[in-house]
Amino acid sequence: xxxxxxxxxxxxxxxxxxxxxxxxxxxxxxxxxxxxxxxxxxxxxxxxxxxxxxxxxxxxxxxxxxxxxxxxxxxxxxxxxxxxxxxxxxxxxxxxxxxxxxxxxxxxxxxx
Numbered sequence: 001x002x003x004x005x006x007x008x009x010x011x012x013x014x015x016x017x018x019x020x021x022x023x024x025x026x027x028x029x030x031x032x033x034x035x036x037x038x039x040x041x042x043x044x045x046x047x048x049x050x051x052x053x054x055x056x057x058x059x060x061x062x063x064x065x066x067x068x069x070x071x072x073x074x075x076x077x078x079x080x081x082x083x084x085x086x087x088x089x090x091x092x093x094x095x096x097x098x099x100x101x102x103x104x105x106x107x108x109x110x111x112x
Contacts, residue, residue: 029068031081050081066092072100
């Protein structure tokens with residue numbers, strides 16, 4: 001009963017600590033606006049605003065497990081991105097806490 005619920009959540013959610021500790025190979029998808037991405041993003045993240053995700057964008061993504069994030073807990077852009085990615089055949093996990101908690105925890109940030 002509860003075991004199934006929490007197991008299912010872990011199939012589609014991850015957090016800042018897990019992403020920071022993950023081995024190479026994660027494909028990080030920044031689901032925020034291009035302006036927010038330019039101001040700062042996770043190292044190596046790909047800018048892919050959730051509203052722009054289409055077959056062509058998904059085909060251009062590198063192989064590997066996808067993790068999407070948006071601004072923070074009050075933003076559902078990562079959920080929208082994960083839904084669209086899954087609809088197009090590339091399931092992804094949402095990074096809980098988003099960019100806000102990534103910065104708050106003191107992880108490195110890139111800017112353009």
